Amino acid sequence: xxPIALDAALAAAAFAGYDQPTLDxxxxxxxxxxxxxxxxxxxxxxxxxxxxxxxxxxxxIRAPSRAWPKTRWNHGHTPKHVxxxxxxxxxxxxxxxxxxxxxxxxxxxxSAHDHxxxxxxxxxxxxxxxxxxxxxxxx
Numbered sequence: 001x002x003p004i005a006l007d008a009a010l011a012a013a014a015f016a017g018y019d020q021p022t023l024d025x026x027x028x029x030x031x032x033x034x035x036x037x038x039x040x041x042x043x044x045x046x047x048x049x050x051x052x053x054x055x056x057x058x059x060x061i062r063a064p065s066r067a068w069p070k071t072r073w074n075h076g077h078t079p080k081h082v083x084x085x086x087x088x089x090x091x092x093x094x095x096x097x098x099x100x101x102x103x104x105x106x107x108x109x110x111s112a113h114d115h116x117x118x119x120x121x122x123x124x125x126x127x128x129x130x131x132x133x134x135x136x137x138x139x
Contacts, residue, residue, distance in 0.1 A: 009103040012119060013096050016126035025086035026096025029079040033097065039076025049073040055084035098125050 010023050018026075031037040041051040048064035051072040061075045062068065075081055079097060083090040099122045106114055 005103040005106060006100070008115075008119075009100045009122065010096075012122040013099055013126055016123065018092060018096065018126070019088075021086045022083075022088040022092045023096060025079075025083050025088040025093045026100065028086070029082040029093055030097045030100040032077040032082060033079075035077070039073065039081070041072070041076065051076050053081070053085055055081055057081055057084055095126055 006027075010027065013023055013026065028037060032039070039051055040053050041049050043049055046066055046069065048066070048069040049072050050064070051058060053076065057080050058072065058075065062071050064071050064073075079093045080090045083093040086093075102118050102121055102125070106118055110118075
């Protein structure tokens, strides 16, 4: 993704009313999904990963063992974990990630029409969902 496309995606999310912690978490989660950034932690001699960034969701992830050494490594790459670290809503972080994916797929040789279509689609993605009757009754 070009820096211009990254800025355009984050600007679209900011214009839709997303706060700065959500934008930061969305960018970091997107980079972790692409395996550009990784969670802080250490590997022991048995190949188990011990994560240094703790959140409430980390407590529900099984401890690494020789059979499953990367459970916390994989959890550290999830949007839920990154959202908890930044104090953001995981749903909104996921929406920012989808917009970043949308602009990343454009490529450097995309036409103005493709960029306009991506902006319209990003507005649809970033719009809050409608509350259904079932969710209102449960609340």
